[in-house]
Amino acid sequence: MRPPALPDRAALFLDFDGVLVEIAASPDAIQVPPALQDRLDRLHDRLDGALALVSGRHVADLRRYLPRFAGVIAGSHGAEMAHGDRVDLASGAALDIAAIHAAAHHLAAAHGTILVEEKPLGVAMHYRAEPALAAFVDAAMRELEAQFPGTRLQPAKMAVELQPEDAGKDGALGRLMSAAPFQGRVPVYVGDDLTDEPAMTAAQDRGGFAIKIGEGDSVARYRLADPPALARWLDRALQQ
Numbered sequence: 046m047r048p049p050a051l052p053d054r055a056a057l058f059l060d061f062d063g064v065l066v067e068i069a070a071s072p073d074a075i076q077v078p079p080a081l082q083d084r085l086d087r088l089h090d091r092l093d094g095a096l097a098l099v100s101g102r103h104v105a106d107l108r109r110y111l112p113r114f115a116g117v118i119a120g121s122h123g124a125e126m127a128h129g130d131r132v133d134l135a136s137g138a139a140l141d142i143a144a145i146h147a148a149a150h151h152l153a154a155a156h157g158t159i160l161v162e163e164k165p166l167g168v169a170m171h172y173r174a175e176p177a178l179a180a181f182v183d184a185a186m187r188e189l190e191a192q193f194p195g196t197r198l199q200p201a202k203m204a205v206e207l208q209p210e211d212a213g214k215d216g217a218l219g220r221l222m223s224a225a226p227f228q229g230r231v232p233v234y235v236g237d238d239l240t241d242e243p244a245m246t247a248a249q250d251r252g253g254f255a256i257k258i259g260e261g262d263s264v265a266r267y268r269l270a271d272p273p274a275l276a277r278w279l280d281r282a283l284q285q
């Protein structure tokens with residue numbers, strides 16, 4: 046079902062890959078639509094600052110693509126929270142990240158097409174270049190999870206990620222909704238992947254709604270086909 050108009054007093058939570066930018070062959074191959082930064086600037090003004098990016102990417106990576114984003118950035122699946130230049134860690138501080146990265150590279154070394162994406166609070170193993178390696182990557186990442194207590198797996202699109210066990214986009218939404226400028230507003234969450242589902246539930250449980258981008262089962266009440274359809278919906282909100 047198509048979403049209604051963005052509520053006047055909305056707090057807007059936007060996922061990044063597959064939502065604001067189209068999925069690409071590799072994490073570095075994404076194309077940021079030319080109008081995106083300006084659209085986010087205007088939404089930030091329209092929502093009196095109640096705008097957040099909520100992504101599996103880490104904060105510094107997101108800043109590379111959206112250098113002047115003025116809202117809050119919840120990166121690393123909610124384990125990092127950036128308000129301006131300050132980045133707080135909600136979880137994962139005790140993990141031996143260098144050892145996790147080294148072990149991931151060691152496990153993936155058998156297949157040159159697997160891309161190991163190092164992140165400051167975890168790691169992702171991507172098999173988009175050779176989808177037949179899905180089972181191998183799944184097994185390798187389970188081994189990694191067993192090696193490093195305090196972590197958990199997160200299935201993603203053609204990838205499996207390892208993140209701090211208590212990180213989650215739903216937790217990030219909850220923390221943001223408890224303080225200004227988000228508190229008292231209607232949460233609207235837009236996502237495309239399994240990692241977004243708990244946060245979609247959290248938004249709907251708090252009296253708001255969620256929008257799923259693309260196909261696949263979802264708890265979201267509403268759906269849009271792809272990032273360009275979301276861009277049009279957001280542009281309509283800016284004209285209200």
Ligand SMILES: O=P(O)(O)OC[C@H]1O[C@H](O[C@H]2O[C@H](CO)[C@@H](O)[C@H](O)[C@H]2O)[C@H](O)[C@@H](O)[C@@H]1O
Binds near residue numbers: 201
């Ligand atoms: O939470 P998100 O903002 O949706 O980020 C989820 C993961 O996105 C990236 O991986 C995915 O997008 C890549 C680029 O389109 C694609 O090549 C890959 O197959 C997808 O899994 C990113 O690399 C991860 O770090 C994010 O966690």
